Structures are given as C-alpha cells and as structure tokens.
Amino acid sequence: MRRGVVSSEQFTGWAFVTPAAVIIGLFGAAPIVWSALMSFQKNNLLTPDTPFVGTANYRQLAHDPVVAQAIQHTLIYTALFVPGTMAAGLFLAVAMNRKIRFISLYRTAAYATMAISTISEAIVFIWLFDPSYGVINYFLSWFGVPPQQFINSPSQALYVIVIMTIWGWTGFAVVIYLAALQGVPQHLTEAAAIDGAGPWQAFRRVTLPLLSPASLFLAVWLTINALQLFDEVYLSTQGGPLNATTVLVYYLYTQAFQQFNFGYASAIAYFLFLVIIVITVIQFRVGRRFTYYRS
C-alpha cells in the first residue's frame, strides 16, 4: 500500500514537472553552462571549430577600452536612474496616499507609464528631445536656454536616457510605495504627532523606516534592471555619439550579434552577471542594516 502510494507520487511528480523542466532545462539551465564554456572558447561563427583559448576572452575584456567605457556608463546610469526613480516614486506615492479629489485621476496618470513599452517610450522621448524640432528645446527657450543637442551630444545623451527611463519606471515605483504606505498603520503616525513630531519628522522617523523593506526591494530590482539597460539605447543612440551611451549590454549585443564574437560576448555576459551579483549582495548587506521589518 505505502509502496504504491510512493511510486504513484514518483510518477505523477515527474509527469507534472517534466514539460516545464524540459523547457527551462533547454532554454535556461543548459545555456548557462554552455555560455560559461563558450566564454573560454574562440567562437565566431565564421570558422566551424571552436577551440578552447583559456582565459583569452577575459584577458581581452580586461584590456578593452570600450568595456572600460561601458562599465563607466553603466554605473553612472545606474547611480542616477535608481535613486531618481525611487525619489520620484516615493514623492508621488506619499502625495497620492490620501483621499482628495481627483486622486484616482492622478494615480492613473502615474500607472499609465507602466503600460508603455520601452520602445514606444524611447520613440516618444527622442522626439521630445529632438535637437532641431523638439518641444523640450522650445520649453527651455522660455527660460533663455539656447537649443541643446541632447542625444546628439556625447555629454548629454546618457542623461536623456536617464530621464526617459525614470519616466518609464515611475509608475512601477509608485505602485510599490503606495502598497507599502497602505501597510503603515495610521495610529503610529498619529502617535508621533501626539508626541509633538511635525509632519516631516513623523515621515522621517516613522513612515520612512516602515517603508524600508519596499525601498530595499525597489533598490535591488531597479539596479538589476538598470545594469541590463539595452532597449532605450538601441532605439535612441545605438551606443553613440562617440560611444557616449555604450552600456555593457549594448556592447555585448554588438559583439554577439553584429560581430558574431560569441566567445568574447559570453565572457562579457559572465562579467555582467558577476557585477550584478556583487552589487546585489552589497545592497542586501548594507540594506539589512537600514531595513526595519515589523514582524
């Protein structure tokens, strides 16, 4: 009896997981190993054989000036995008966390940015920031600012991408912070007010610590996405002008699918993976010190 039950569970268990496991194994797990091997090979699609070349790809990576630039751009982008999005999301969520007139209209406006794809978003923004006919240059002219080159300028292009992606992610940050704010019990902020705390102090000392788990989640989630920035760069600048917006994934893409250096591209991919792991671990380590869990 017991044996029968166990073996039926064995069979059904495997029957249930096999379809999903085959797909994830084939397209998820096997490629992890394969690309690890490939990163030690010379594999450029032109020659049929793929000889092992030791750590040559990684050594090339360490000396590639474009990689150094790409790392720099990726980090600058991340350092601006993540805090920018979190600040915008927190500010709007706090402003929207009250029952006032038109509040659902305000909230919907923020949520709507979630419905737009990265490509649609990038197309709208390169038009807004068009150097010759863009409406942003027109607005700036009201304040006496001369026309800017924006995505045509090596010193500005990356910041335009920062702005468009912050806009695109604001809705997400608002949703996360609004949900977290709903979990902040009113009696705590009221108690702070009774103890003589002003609204700002109550926010800083009571609300903000209670939001810290949401902040940590957002910081980690947005950083992982920021380090993988690609769509907006591909659409707006293709890494230019003068490599000013070449970020790691864009460079990886050009190496893999324009130059067909699969070996070298795999090494870049693993390097990116390492960067993501290191930064995420640091965030959790540092974040834990500032994160307050109520339970």
Place this chain on the structure above:
Amino acid sequence: MTATSAPARGGVRSPAGGGGQPARRRWRLPFSPWHLVLIPATIALIFPFVWLVVTSVETPAEALHFPPVLVPHQIRLANYPDALHSAPFGRFFVNSAIVAVVTVLSNLVLCSLAGYAFARFRFLGRTALFAVIMATLMVPFQVTMIPQFIITKWLGVHVLAAVGINHIGALILPNAATAFGIFFLRQFFRTLPLEYEESARVDGASRLTVLIRIVLPLATPALATLAALTFLDSWNNFLWPLIAITSTNQMTLPLGLATFQGAHQTEWTLLMAANVMSLVPMLCIFFLAQRHFIRSVAATGLAGT
C-alpha cells in the same frame, strides 16, 4: 471634500499644541495643498502621451517647425492609414497578441503542473531539480541568449521550422514555462489548506483532478497575477525578438516599431501615428484591468520585501 480631509490630518496636532486654548487662526487654502504638487507632476507624466498624439495628427510641415506647433491647425488623421501602408502594423499587432496569449496560457498550464508537484509531491530528485530551476531565475537573460539563439536555430532546422529563427514560435517556446511562474505558484499552493485536497483524494479523485477541480479555483488570484505579469513581459519583450526575428511579417510590435523607426527616421508624424496605434490596445487593456495589474505588481513587490 476638504472639510472632511483637512481636519483629519491637521486636527491631530491641536490636542497636543492647543490644550484648551483656541487654535490659532491660520490661512487655509480652499483645497488640499497636495493638488499644487500633484497637478504639475501629473502634467509632466502625461505630457509625453499628449505630445505623441498631437504629433501623430500634424502635417509633416507642422511637425518639422520650430517653435513647435502646439495645437495643429487641422487634425490630419491620414497619418494613420499612411503609417499602415508603409509597414504592416496590423500584422505586428496580431503577432504580438498571439505570442502574448499563447505564452500566458502555456505558462498557466505548465507552471501550475510543476508548481503543484513541487509544492505537494515527494519524488526522487525534487530538491535538486527545484534548485536548478531556481538557479536559472537568478541568471540574467544576457548570459543565456547566445546559446538560446543557437539552440533555437538548431531546433528550427532539425526539429520544427515553426519554433526556429524567424518564426514567432521562437518567441513563444523559450518562455512557455518560466522559473518565476513555477516558484510563484508553488509558494501560493503551499499556503492553501491541505484538507480539501486530502478529502478529494480519499473520495478517489486523481491528482490531476484535485489540481484542476480544487487547487486551481482556489488559486485564481495567483493565476491572474501570473497571467498579468507574463502578458506585460511578453508584450514588451524586445531583445529576444530583435535577435530571433528578421523577417518583417514575423515581427512583434516593439520590433516592428523599432525597425520602422530605423527606416523612417525623419517621418515623425507617421512614426508617432504608428506609435499611437501600438500603444492604444495596451493602454485599453491596462485601463480595463488596471486594478488587477496594480495588484499584481504590488504583490510581487510585497513578496519581495
């Protein structure tokens, strides 16, 4: 409105500060001061959408005019059919819809099965298999995309053309089951009480019947969340279609739009008309199911915290 909301917050202070004295008369806005912040913020959030629509109904001359024409002299709707004539946006839309719907359905089925097995059954290799699947969750797509490209290419040539490079099947199969979906549903199934399932088993129901008749109806909120998130992911996916698809009639909307943008760089009015057409269906779905999308996104956030 203000009368009810303002004292609720402002009034809290008076017992502490005021004691018995009459509260000092302060100048008050006739509406919540938060509107002063929210109105400009909302304008900033909405403006890109507005400008997109305005440009899509301008004449090329108006679009390429500086200072920009903020209100077009006449609404030029002809940009829309013109855009449709220069690229098959209807086709892109159908492709996107097919890919998204099939991906959602197959994820619901396959992740339910696998998630349920991981939640409830003991079988040889369960822990190891689950660990491997979870490991894939942590690896960024960029690490796996080159082998995925080679495997897809091979499958298309040697197994089934419909899942090979340059077919929308290539956009579905690799995402037909996801580690996230399995993990997410497993976590949810584990929170369900065992009693219903056990009593159904005693009554002679098979495992599959228990899953379909008992567990899945209880898991509707989780399934809806997974469906919403999978749909958004699939609809917005760009990098994999960019790699896997080069023929125009197999392109999805983001890829079609990006290709169109590359080819018609200066025809802003057509580009914006195309962009509006690609956005509207998603905006409609989003507004109709807004509450649900929001809850789903919030759920992943709260689960993460």
